[in-house]
Amino acid sequence: MLFNQSMYDRFELIFFTTKDRLFSFIFKFTRNQHQAEDIMQCTYLKLWENINSTSDDTEALPLLCTYAKNLMIDTFRKEAQQRKYIAYLQENTTLPDSPIVEQLSTKEYKSMLMRAVERLPPQSRLVYKLKREDGLSLSQIATQLEISTSTVEGHMNKALKLLKKELKGNISLSLYIVLLERLL
DSSP, X not given: OOOOHHHHHHHHHHHHHHHHHHHHHHHHHHOOHHHHHHHHHHHHHHHHHTGXXXXXGGGHHHHHHHHHHHHHHHHXXXXXXXXXXXXXXXXXXXXXXXXXXXXXXXXXXXXXXXXXXXXXXXXXXXXHHHHHTSOOOHHHHHHHHTSOHHHHHHHHHHHHHHHHHHTTTOHHHHHHHHHHHHHO
């Protein structure tokens, strides 16, 4: 689909006339600035994708609120599923008392893990350390780094994936990384 200058101008006009009211609408429900900004960005992306199908710019705000409402519902559903899954894992996952877990506490294994952590990309390494070493929650990390919770989750998942790949030859440490993934 080709876009011309008038479409850009039209989108820009809609954006600047609705952004404050749309943010207030979204924030009223999310009570989270980062989440509201993420939803707002997706809302305007959806408008951009459908700019040709909207003919009346005065009706843009109700349309944007509908887009935002649907995105919020999807977000809240996803969060509820994640909370249920985490609660299930916390109730049903225990670390076994086995030689493998005992070996994880040795200096050699910790040293191997720390070397692997230092080879992670900077942002993934920082998120991993804040989560695992400082014990911060994903939302606390998001607030501290001024990024969205989903971005923090992405960095954490990337870190765990890379660590698992890096430590693939070491069964004990690979098991440890798999257990960490489940506790994420």
